[in-house]
Amino acid sequence: MNTASTTSGAAVPTGEIKRLPIVISLMIGAFLALLNETLLGVALTDLMQDLKVSYSTIQWLTTGYMLLIGILVPVTALLIQWFTTRQIFISAMVLFFAGTLIAGLSPSFGVLLVARLVQALGTGLLLPVMMNTILTIYPPEKRGAAMGTIGLVIMFAPAIGPTLAGLILDSLNWRWLFFSVLPLALFSIIFAFIYLRNVSEVTRPKVDIFSILLSTIGFGGIVYGFSSAGDPSVGWSSPLVITCLIAGAIGLILFVLRQVKLTEPVLDMRTFKYPMFSLAVILMVILMMTLFSTLTLLPMFMISGLGLKAFTAGLILLPGGIINGFMSPVTGRLFDRFGPRALVIPGIVIMTITLWMFTRVTTTSEVFVIIILHSVLMIGLSMVIMPAQTTGLNQLPRPLYPHGTAIMNTIQQVAGAVGTALFISIMSSGQTRYLSGVQDPNNPKQLAEAMTAGVHNAFWFAAVLTVLALILSLFMRRSTVPHEQAAKAHV
Incomplete structure (x- = not known):
């Protein structure tokens, strides 16, 4: 293979691409990046003690991380058109x-x-590049299996993060949460340097600095505002939260209006002219809100409601995460064969029923009940997330791939922040309402019951959201883009 093709702006012809090494490179990088997102959660208490900072300060390790990703991801559509696949991926690693x-x-x-x-x-940088590459190197009829394989990593890595962190912290200090990842990160860089090829066309469109500024204010303000509102010590009435949300909303509206007018937008809003993509985006908002919120609410309920340790709570959630990861390749292949409706509709039905059953869980429920319910919920999610996402992206013509993947990943970050804040608020208001009706609100038993009541309210809301998703899923169908449609989009 001509080495010039791997380093210049020209993409390697699709027929010459060896897909397996490229996918392995992407999977290793994505695994490490996503593992890193959940490794630190159980170590925050240790970090507070070792670094001598407060809870509100240590939370910036999570809030700042989410905030920067929320700001950066929308700009990846531009970066993918300015730099080669190799340059972006290796730089990211x-x-x-x-x-x-x-x-x-x-x-x-x-x-x-x-x-x-x-x-x-x-x-x-990693996740949008990974999705854009999969769309580029696989034809629509094979993308389900490819996205399913990627889905294994996307779901498996965060699932084992808390458990792995607990094991490390039991015998070593928090620094080893980072040191243990370094050898794999180095291997990923070397592997990608040897095997990863450029698969995208570098067109170097005009950079609109004002759009990037509006994007930063818009997405950054919304992510930070909702993330801060989800902190019980801050709340929705905080002037900072209100200011950030208003600034974010105004920035986002101005950003969208500007993209519609530009001939070379940072994020091309023409993606929303494709009905399956628009439908998939709405479904992803609901699903990501449900997923992120469940991952937040269940540990809180198990620790404060059932009186379990954080490490035990992580172990209880591990089977569901592993099942979800290994289900992703299966659902990917089924998607290629039967299309999205055969998976998405039953998957949302499973989610709705399971979320309703979570509203029946009490402080006397057995641990195995939570393990089963969480595992079933994860099976439902695996039947919906990747098929819905792939259906939406499949309808886009190739020139819109970078924009579609950037929008999808941005939506996931924003939905995660919004969902977590919203569900925690619903849970907190339920707790307050319950405690206002008891004689001894400081009684540990009453506090546990209050937590249970608040979590029930949140799961009821989640179940209602999934009913909405179920109605929307009835309009989903298999999607491909005719060649002439792709040609028009390229002009």
């Missing part, structure tokens, strides 16, 4: 490696926060 190394050596909270932001730069 080098940033991730550098951030991880600095984090492990951090002498203070400030340095650790900077390290996490460097990690976020790498992660924010």
Whole structure:
């Protein structure tokens, strides 16, 4: 193979691409990036003690990480058109490696926060590039299986993160959460340097700085506003939260209006002219809100409601995460064979029933009930997320792939922040309402019951959302783009 094709702006012809090494490179990078997102959660208490900072301060390791990804991901559509696949992926992994190394050596909270932001730069680049590459190297009739394989990594890595972190922290200090990842990150860089090829066409469109500024204010304001609102010590009435949400909403509206007028937009809004893509985006908002919120609510219920330790709660959620990961390749192949409706509709039905059953869980429920319900919920999610996402992206012509993947990934970040804040607020209001009606609100038993009541309210709301998703899923159908339609979009 001509080496020039791997380093210049020209993409390698599709017929000459060896897909397996490319997919392996992407999977290793994505696995590390997503594992990193959940590794730190159970270590926050240790970090507070070791670095001598408060809970509100240590939370910036998570909030800052999400905030930077929310700002960066919308711009990836532009970056994918300016740099080759190799350049972006290897640069992202080098940033991730550098951030991880600095984090492990951090002498203070400030340095650790900077390290996490460097990690976020790498992660924010990786996922859109991965999805864009899969769309480019696989024809529509084979994308289900490919996206399903990627889905295994996307769901498996976050699932084992808390458990793996618990095991590391039992015998080593928090720095090893970062040091243990370094060898794999280095291997990923070397592997990608040898095997990864450029598969996208570098067109270098005009860069509109004002659009990037509006995108930063819009998506950054919304992600930060909702993330802050989800913190019980801040709440929705905080002037900072209100200011961020208003600024974010105005910035986002102006950003969208500007993209419609530009001949070379940062994010091309023509993607929403394709009905299956628009439908998939709405479904992803609902699904991501449900997923992120469940991952937040269940540990809180198990710790405060059932009185379990954080590590035990992580172990209880592990089977569902593993099942979800291994279901993704299966649902991907079924998607290629039967289309989206055969998976998405039954999957949402399973989710709705399971979420309703979570409203029946009490402080006396057995642990195995939560394991079963969570596992079934994850099976339902695996039948919906990748098929819905792939259906939406399949309808786009190739020139819109970078924009479609950037929009999908941005929506996931925003929906995660919005969903977590909204569901925690619903849970908190349920707790307050319950405690206002008891004689001794400081009684541990009453506090546990209040947590249960709040979680029930949140799961009821989630079930209602999935009913809405079920109605929308009835309009989903298999989608492909005719060649003449793709040609028009390219003009």
